[in-house]
Amino acid sequence: MRQEGVMHHAVVRLLGLVPTLLVLITIAFFLIRMAPGGPFDGEKILPAEIRANLDANYHLDEPLVQQYFRYLGQILTGDFGPSFQYKDWTVNELIAQGFPVSATLGGLAMLAAFILGTLIGTVAALRQNSATDYSIMGVAMLGISIPNFVIAPLLILVLAVYAGWLPAGGWDWSWQRMVLPVITLALPVVAYIARLTRGSMIEVLHSNYIRTARAKGLPESLVIRRHAFKPAILPVISYMGPATAALITGSVVIERIYSIPGLGSYFVQGALNRDYTLVMGVVIFYGVVIVVLNFIVDLLYAWLNPRIRYDETQ
């Protein structure tokens, strides 16, 4: 019965993603087309015939609505078209090249943030209102407040330029080059998760079943690990969706600062150079990634929280 409920819920949610993605694609498409100028308006004015041929080749001479549906059909086959800026590259190839880099950074940062954040939050909760608690929370607030584009140059300055321990930027898949970007990306998320964990852990530790577990004489570490941890990280799990979005957005800046050839840097380059197909491709691709990850987080939450039963009518 419960299993069925979850399945049903999953299917409904999956169908609910369709309008979201459609809105995403529609806004992105028409926004770009509203922009003055086009991809072939260069410094050199093209002869009219060549221009007409180019437009016809890219279907730019068709009515806008027809182009829109053509683009929709094209995306359904998973084709984002050619990039205007990077000649001889398709947007798909650029995404295929940039995304593994961005995903590695984001994944590592998320992992680090989850482990560190819950750990720090739990420690603070166990020492509620002590000096340790206050200093941890003060630092966490700082972590939330300092923008990542401020942290990154400072880290480079101190650890790379002055101390010379780590390379200041670049990318070759070695761990040395991953350390600084991952720290920068993870820091605000660590801080946020720590605050969330602290709050919910304090609440959980005051509940009756924890008192029962303690009354039974269970050692404190076991109480935390076996009874308190799972319910306490539920808010963290539901934060993972927005956190992913934050990591992806963060990577746009981080990749630029550390000169990492990820998807974020392609996006910024594309935006600055008016490479419309590339910008749209990345926006839609990231939109899908965020939407799908939110969906997974939602299922994970339901799996962890037995109080949620999707077979009941809302």
Added chain:
Amino acid sequence: MNMEAKTTSGGLSVEDPFAAVFAGEDIRGRSLWVDAWHRLLKNRAAVVSGIIMAVMLVLVLFGPMLLPWQADFTDWDHTASPPSLETKHWFGTDAVGRDILVRTLEGGRISLLVGLVATLVSLVIGVSYGAIAGYYGGMTDRVMMRIVDIIYALPFMFFVILLMVVFGRHIVLIFVAIGAVNWLDMARIVRGQTLSLKNTEFVEAARACGVDHNTIIRHHIIPNLLGVVMVYVTLTIPQVILVESFLSFLGLGVQEPMSSWGALVNDGAQDMESAPWTLVFPAAFLTVTLYCFNYIGDGMRDALDPKDHL
């Protein structure tokens, strides 16, 4: 009048309310706001942050007038010179000899202005949208909130960047773009509050008197939402300042000769090896501001809404 004020104090014990009446004194009820204000004053972090922000505001508004330099003045005798009292460049100068202190203060004007105006935009949209959805309920509510859900799932930062790319980088557009994508949380919170408010007796009484829907929303619903909204506004301002800095850092925000903290941090990051002060000072101002706003927001939330359900 006085009785009414007292009932809103949320069941707090008022010692013998009639004693004062019998003594012929003017009794003053402790309203929810006064209570919240006292709680806020007890929060040391919030009070200190408030004072720092007040000082920051005065500095940013009046500082540039009192300093001997103009933001766009180029001091060729002191290019990229470190902070020093002798040259009168207390924060040093950048690579083309502009005074960092003046530039930081003037950049702060833009950053704070964007923070306030864009928050105002999101406030107006969010409150009216949420209040309408919550008040009318039913199908209206369901459709309106479904729309919010859909927009919520979009990567909004990318849309702001897209907007800036497509429409050029005018400062008014920055306000509108950031505000227009930032109203979703506000709408959700306001809707939730409205749902619980619309079934209260005083709203029912107003409806029974024949007051029309618009007036009820404007006169009875929205004033009662103010507490929650104020908390949220204080937490939105730093977010917006951050987004603007982020855009300016990427070169998509305000353009020269105007400047903001984000743009200055971007400039500073380019020269940080030779002139770290060009990075450190704007970065410090930006961080302190965000830090303080977050603490004030936290403090206001604890004061106005002790349950912490945001």
